[in-house]
Amino acid sequence: MSYDFDTPVSRLGSHSVKYDQRQARFGRGDVLPLWVADMDLAAPACVRRALAARVAHPIYGYTHTDAEVYEAILDWQWRRHGWRVQPEWIVLLPGVVPGLDLCVQSFTQPGEAIVVQPPVYNPFFESALRNERRVLRNPLVWNDCRHGMDLARLAADLGAHCRLLHLCNPHNPGGRVWRRDELTALGEIVLRHDLVLVSDEIHADLVFPGHRHVPLASLAPELAQRTITLNSPGKTFNTAGLHTAYAIIPNRELRACFHAGVRRLHLEGANLLGLVALKTAYREGEAWLGALLDYLQGNLEHACRHIHRHLPLVACRMPEATFLLWLDCRAWCRTRDLDDDALHRHLVDAGLGLTPGTQFGTEGSGFMRMNVALPRARLDEALARLARALA
Numbered sequence: 001m002s003y004d005f006d007t008p009v010s011r012l013g014s015h016s017v018k019y020d021q022r023q024a025r026f027g028r029g030d031v032l033p034l035w036v037a038d039m040d041l042a043a044p045a046c047v048r049r050a051l052a053a054r055v056a057h058p059i060y061g062y063t064h065t066d067a068e069v070y071e072a073i074l075d076w077q078w079r080r081h082g083w084r085v086q087p088e089w090i091v092l093l094p095g096v097v098p099g100l101d102l103c104v105q106s107f108t109q110p111g112e113a114i115v116v117q118p119p120v121y122n123p124f125f126e127s128a129l130r131n132e133r134r135v136l137r138n139p140l141v142w143n144d145c146r147h148g149m150d151l152a153r154l155a156a157d158l159g160a161h162c163r164l165l166h167l168c169n170p171h172n173p174g175g176r177v178w179r180r181d182e183l184t185a186l187g188e189i190v191l192r193h194d195l196v197l198v199s200d201e202i203h204a205d206l207v208f209p210g211h212r213h214v215p216l217a218s219l220a221p222e223l224a225q226r227t228i229t230l231n232s233p234g235k236t237f238n239t240a241g242l243h244t245a246y247a248i249i250p251n252r253e254l255r256a257c258f259h260a261g262v263r264r265l266h267l268e269g270a271n272l273l274g275l276v277a278l279k280t281a282y283r284e285g286e287a288w289l290g291a292l293l294d295y296l297q298g299n300l301e302h303a304c305r306h307i308h309r310h311l312p313l314v315a316c317r318m319p320e321a322t323f324l325l326w327l328d329c330r331a332w333c334r335t336r337d338l339d340d341d342a343l344h345r346h347l348v349d350a351g352l353g354l355t356p357g358t359q360f361g362t363e364g365s366g367f368m369r370m371n372v373a374l375p376r377a378r379l380d381e382a383l384a385r386l387a388r389a390l391a
C-alpha cells in the first residue's frame with residue numbers, strides 16, 4: 001500500500017495553533033510555521049475512517065472506556081517496544097502534560113526539587129514551577145552535535161530535597177534515543193537516591209533505523225516500581241488535538257496516589273473521539289507508521305544535507321528520533337553579534353517561524369528547533385528561506 005505524504009493539506013481555518021495563530025505569535029501571517037511539534041501530514045486513513053464512523057452517530061454523551069482500549073495499549077507496547085504492560089497499570093489522561101503536573105503534585109511537596117535535564121521540553125520546568133516546586137538543573141552536554149547526560153554532575157548535585165526526576169525518553173529537542181547503558185547508569189543513581197522517575201516517552205514510536213527505544217520501566221523490576229511512564233498516540237499519529245494520553249504505573253502505591261489526583265480533578269472520563277483514534281491507530285496504524293518514518297527520515301536527511309552544503313555557520317546532525325531538527329546557530333550569531341531575540345526576529349523577517357532554543361532553557365541559547373514533518377516541497381521552501389537568512 002502506498003501513502004501520500006507529498007500532497008499539501010491546508011490547515012488554514014482549522015484552528016491550528018501553528019497556522020491560525022501566526023499573526024499573534026510572529027506579527028505576520030505569512031511565515032512558514034515550523035515550530036509546534038505536530039505534523040502538517042494527514043493522520044492515517046484508518047483513524048479518519050473510524051472517527052467519521054463514530055461522528056456519524058449523532059449522540060456524543062458520556063461514554064465508558066472499554067477493555068479494548070487497554071488491550072490496544074498493551075499490545076502496542078509489547079509489539080513496538082518489547083515491554084509487557086498489565087492493564088491495571090494504565091491510567092488514562094487528557095494529555096501527557098497534565099500527567100507531568102499530576103506526578104509533581106502526587107509525589108512531591110512544595111519546596112522540594114524536581115530534576116530536569118535542559119535543554120528540554122519546557123513543561124518539564126513549568127510543571128515544577130507552577131506547583132511551587134524548585135528545579136534542579138542537570139544540563140545535558142553537547143558534543144559533536146549530540147547530547148549526552150552528565151551523570152557525574154547529577155550524582156554530585158542530588159540532595160535530600162530532590163524527590164523526582166523528569167526524563168525525556170527519547171529527547172525533545174535534541175532527538176537522542178537514550179541507550180540501554182545510559183538509562184541503566186541513570187537508573188542506578190535514581191535507585192541510590194530513592195527518586196521517583198517520570199519517563200515521558202511520547203516520541204518513542206518516532207525512532208529511526210539503527211536506534212531502539214528502551215522503555216525506562218522495562219530495564220529492571222526495581223526501576224519499574226518507581227517509574228511513571230507517560231505516553232500518547234498524539235505525536236505518532238498526529239492526533240494531539242484529541243487530548244488522549246495515558247500513564248503506566250506498575251507500583252500499586254504510586255498508582256493509587258496518582259489516581260487520587262486524577263479523581264480529585266475529575267479527569268477520569270476519557271475523550272470519546274480520542275479513544276476511537278487511539279484504539280484504531282494502535283491496532284491498524286502500523287503500516288502507515290512505517291511509511292511515515294521513511295518519509296520523516298528522508299526529510300531530515302534532506303534538510304541536514306542542505307544545511308551542511310549551504311549554511312557553513314549552522315551545525316546539525318540527523319536526530320535519532322522525532323521530526324525535529326536542533327540547529328546550532330551559535331557560530332552564525334557570533335559573527336553578527338546577535339542575541340537569541342535578534343536571531344528569532346531575523347528568521348521571522350525571512351518568513352520562517354522556528355522555536356527559539358531558549359524555550360527549552362537557557363542552555364538552548366543560540367539554537368533553534370525546526371519541525372520538518374511537512375510535505376517535501378514545503379520543506380524545500382522552508383530550507384530556501386533558511387538559506388536566505390543564515391547563509
Ligand SMILES: Cc1ncc(COP(=O)(O)O)c(C=O)c1O
Pocket residue numbers: 037094095096097098121168172200202203232234240245
Ligand atoms: C516530550 C513531550 N511531552 C509531551 C508533549 C505534549 O503532550 P500532550 O499534548 O499529550 O500534553 C510534547 C509535545 O511537544 C512533548 O514533546
